[in-house]
Amino acid sequence: MPNADKLLVIEDDPAIRRLLAVTLERAGYQVVQAATAREGLSAVDIDRPGAVLLDLGLPDRDGLELIQLVRARTPAPILVVSARENTAEKVTALDLGADDYVVKPFDTEELLARIRTALRHRNANGAELQSVCADDVEIDLEHRRVLRGGAEVHLSPKEYEVLAELAKRPDRVITHAQLLKTVWGPAHLDRVEYLRIVVRNLRQKLERDAARPRLLLNEPGVGYRLTVHPA
The missing domain is CATH 3.40.50.2300 (Response regulator)
Known part of the structure; x- marks a missing residue:
């Protein structure tokens, strides 16, 4: 170990x-x-x-x-x-x-x-995270629920899947290709616009100010990161 x-x-x-x-x-x-x-x-x-x-x-x-x-x-x-x-x-x-x-x-x-x-x-024993908190947002991976300020937030299936992929590896940049392959499948690796639309929707639903995101951050040309401890 x-x-x-x-x-x-x-x-x-x-x-x-x-x-x-x-x-x-x-x-x-x-x-x-x-x-x-x-x-x-x-x-x-x-x-x-x-x-x-x-x-x-x-x-x-x-x-x-x-x-x-x-x-x-x-x-x-x-x-x-x-x-x-x-x-x-x-x-x-x-x-x-x-x-x-x-x-x-x-x-x-x-x-x-x-x-x-x-x-x-990085959990050395490979155990998966069950729940992730970022600011006032809780992502319950076990029950596929997302709460903001204690109230449940309705997400589309694709919105939840993208958010869950980011939440499984919080504070780490996940590339566009990784997200597209997991959520949409390997035939859609060039469809970065799909991700942009989903992330924009997630910011509208989860960020305090969607125009100045603190949770869902973009690494230009690379991918996205869910920041668990925003500055």
């Missing part, structure tokens, strides 16, 4: 690797460091980290390929920490199994917050 207090940093740049290690150790984590994909995979098997911070630009293997190999070995969250800002790279990383994507240069406090979020929501 992964150790939530131990984090693995796979990063070939020594300066960034040291920065990450110092930041994480000051936050109370044990840190295992790896400079190559080969070292990283070995550390996953031996050290059983609670989360993996992964750079994509490794010398011996592409980081996108490594995401799949790490995911096959552990349920621990994978946070990509990369200088690659291309939207397609983000989408691919998330679709391959990454839990989050942080672009360099990064704010250390934001990175720590994302790590805490990933650790909080």
